[in-house]
Amino acid sequence: MSEAVPRNLAPRPVKHALQLGLKANWRQFALLVLVNAFVGAMVGMERAILPAIAEQEFRLVAHSAILAFIVVFGVSKALTNYVAGRFSDAFGRKAILVAGWLCAVPVPFMLMWAPSWNWILAANALLGISQGLTWSTTVIMKIDLAGPANRGTAMGINEFAGYFAVGAAALASGWLAARYGLRPAPFYLGVAYVVLGLVLSVAAVRETRDYAHHEAGAAAPAALPSQREIFARTTWRDPDLSSISQAGLVNNLNDGMAWGLFPLIFAAAGLSLPQIGVLAAIYPAVWGVCQLFTGALSDRIGRKGLIVAGMWVQALGIGLIALATAFAWFASGAVLLGVGTAMVYPTLLAAIGDVVNPAWRASTVGVYRLWRDLGYAVGALLSGLVADRFGVPVAVWVVAALTFLSGLVVAVRMRETRHAGKERATARR
Template sequence: MPKSLSPSFAASDLRLGLRANWRQFSLLVVVNAFVGAMVGMERSILPAIAEQEFKLVAHSAILAFIVVFGVAKACTNYFAGRFSDAYGRKVVLVIGWLIAAPVPFLLMWAPSWNWILLANVFLGVSQGLTWSTTVIMKIDLAGPKNRGMAMGVNEFAGYFAVGAAALATGWIAANYGLRPQPFYLGVAFVMIGLLLSVLVVRETRGHSHLEAAMTPSPGAAVPSQRTIFWQTSVRDPSLSSISQAGLVNNLNDGMAWGLFPFVFGGAGMTLAQIGTLAAIYPTVWGVCQLFTGALSDRIGRKGLIVAGMWVQALGIAIIALRSSFAWYATGAVLLGIGTAMVYPTLLAAIGDVVNPVWRASTVGVYRFWRDLGYAIGALLAGLVADLYGVISAVWLVAAITFLSGVIVAFRMRESRST
């Protein structure tokens, strides 16, 4: 990996901006939709499989699939960013799709719950590689002016697909059974995503070097990975605030993924209704990011992040308080809106303050902490649910989410000049 930045990239025929790169950008939007769909296909039905087919009772045991997914994805995110800086984005994307190939087959035919856990290790590694690189590639292409919009569109594609796949597999499971039929979709997702990535996606690392050559101090030395890790995790007030907010955001998502099906089922919701409720939250999250990402380009990042964490906390609290389909749907909508306010804005804020040449490495560290939230949220929620009840676990996560917004309000600096 080069130790300094070279201005020679500015002489290339590469261009920055969404308009100049709309074909590749649009293609990456489609690819990321298939990445998101891989997660969505198990989101509404895996807890039911755990209870009905494998006779698991303890919530902590059932939520173990989210723990292994979160740890695998978090660790892979860390290395995906560094590898993308060192070797290029496309090769990392293709490897991610190859690792995803066994996942739907393992989910279809797993003879024990341990095989489901293995499938989620593969899924986590794959998601860490594929989603990380599609994020990094869109930041590369967009340039500094429309970074928030680019992240909004990226996360829209991924999480709208999560919701659509959750709805589709919930419907298939309700009509044809929990296995194997819902996971046939996953085979198609892998095949299409892999073919697009191999045949049509182009490398974008040159765009990051072009942007670096156009920024002040283009010859700045590249920090060590250790320095990048500690700056992003602890030392820099803005980057560390962003990292903790990302972790808490996925902490509550891990809880929602694992416990909400039990909350809804305990209130008498049918499998089809649970699938619908499981789809509402990521679908609203996905659609709203089309607007919130661009809005952060106009009004700044910090206010949206703080307000978004508090809206999430409100949505979770409503689900803890009420027990009807309408109220659950209301809570899911608020949770989706709040997450949409936060998710693309956090990524855009990192792009604002980090040198483009080591930006992928910084994004990798941020995404390490963010997706570790899946594991922490599932583990914490499962243990509290087993000890004190499911609703107590939901309330605890609502309180943590509210506190995270307070930390951002007091510690983060605004990164976008408006």
Template sequence: MNAPRLGLRENAAQFTLLVAVNALVGGMLGQERTVVPLLAEQTFGLTGFSAALSFIVVFGVAKAATNVVAGALADRHGRRPVLLAGWVVAVPVPLLLLLWAPSWTWVLVANALLGISQGLTWSTTVIMKIDLVGPSRRGLAMGLNEAAGYAAVAVTASLTGWLAQEHGLRPVPFLVGLAYAALGLGASALLVRETRGHARAEQAAAPPTAHLDGREVLLRTTLRDPALSSASQAGLVNNLNDGLAWGLFPVLFTSAGLSLGRTGLLVAAYPAVWGLGQLVTGALSDRRGRRPFVVGGMLLQAVALAGIAMGDGFVAWLLASLLLGAGTAMVYPTLLAVVGDVAAPSWRARAVGVYRLWRDLGFALGALLGGLLADLAGVPVAIGVVGALTALSGLLAAVRLPETRPTLPLIRC
């Protein structure tokens, strides 16, 4: 039996299918971006920001922990079973919980399930695309993957904002999520094929590498390896500001008198540029290197957050949101490509899981920090403080992150 062939062209059909599946994964997240922060305030009467943002904390912790499990399971049992399990968990989120949730506790349970589902499905689509394309096109592969996911977040956030304005916050907006879950489960069960053989083929063609247990992968990705640990800290801070944006931006915009429709457009603008921009930035990082995109993207996000904190009105917030999306587009696929560059195929899925553990804990930390600061000093101050942390993260990456693109010399400690 011939070994699987690596490459984007050689695996175009399966790769394209996985891009479409990840768009559905992103849509499951997008159903919440506009509506749930407003449900907390308008339906369940939560007045404190810390309480209102608790759903993001639950989501972030559940997703972060599941990423690690997903990576280990994908190495042990294959990628496809993990993907299927994630879609099974996703089905009840819009159907049983968010659609008719009688109390805020139900919303928290729904977000725990959503986090578990996202950890299983999104992690697996990332791993499968890295498996298929081989070492030369990782940036492009991650750009396409993340572009599909976050473009779907943006489209769904805008769509559900419009549906909420026309039909109310519940139940109509969440019917979109139900359709996504059905399509994702069906496509994954009937059409997606296993890709672990591609990773094994890449490993067989590479120089021998030492076997690493889970503890060593955790330590390398978190602390010991300068590239992997730099990616982990930058990913955490990136999602810290995204957790803040998810929870506080809709409240900031509606409290300034913007309609639900215009709020939905603003909430969608940031992930739209983020998603579509990755079609360019991921591929460029294959040519120009990873480091400039990580450092520059983090600093651009910091400038954008300062603009949102100091802005006033639809136009100013729209411009700042577009900048925030551009900065995030520079960072997001590039950090995943860094992990793919450095981790050997035999432990790459686990390294992706650990990286995504730290990255997605940023959701929880952003919601916690943003909620506490907003309660104490107001939403603009919360956004400004997170912007300053984002700038510090970019400076730390400038000092510590080596270039990892395979065609450039590796700087390793």
């Protein structure tokens, strides 16, 4: 089999020697952290208030109808993730990042002035496309810059920025909704997020694809597998990648349930809109902050144990929320859910970087993120249908059980991957 790579993937000459690592690239890395914070804030502005808008303004009753916006978001984001990775390999990262921000421009205006629920669904389809392009690309660009030694740390910082911003934006939109009404005031923030993210991406972010080529090595480039082969490896053929993909799907399955059902659970318990906003912020904020530590921890102790334990901690947090009736217990469950998710989220991305050749890493990340973000749609559909049929508590317990089983799959099927990148480099030499 020929070892040649397509021309657009061959290492390119650059004006100066490229250095991998966070210290060598800290300015560009910090800029991408800031950009990803604006990406996360675009999702956060919805989390505390869209279920309330569905019930109070559009008079939706069925849980499956209310959660339809998450289904639309999840499907559009998942499909966009799939092509974003491949396009990033083919056309470069920066162009895909800018295209994602352009897709986000209409979203806050559609949410402000939507005359029907279908407009909300359309806005979330655009938001999903934007998130698939922007978040996927910032992940890939940080992996490019960090190199193998700091991959977990880089992913922890990236996901911290995104999900801490989700929590902060949820808290801000909940406060604005309580003070000024559900619409349009909370979505003014979205206009600022889009403008800042787009301007920074166009004017300051630099292309990072050459860093991936540099890591792959000019001396012995690997043949690029077909997209079908990459899809098969990531989905079922490779036990490490397929274990990672199912864990990512289930992780976002429970997040889709939390996004749609938790505000309704909190409201049914008699909590006020500001309290619901605080609870909606706790989970992603804890998730975000803890990733500063869990990503780096995975570089030291390995990936597999953190993933397994994280899925089981998430299951415990979900179960506690199912049992709770008071704010303090809801908050405790949200903290556990955030901690467990932080143990899993950056570690899954770092594990992919461990086992995949840099030449097709972006494509593999795209397939993984396809399955991971389909979890939003699966979680919203499953929990909505079960809630309508058997009640909200049963839906929450079903998701908790699936989360526990997902951790068990990783424990049985996945190997430790932390040293795979070093082994691959040694074999190439």
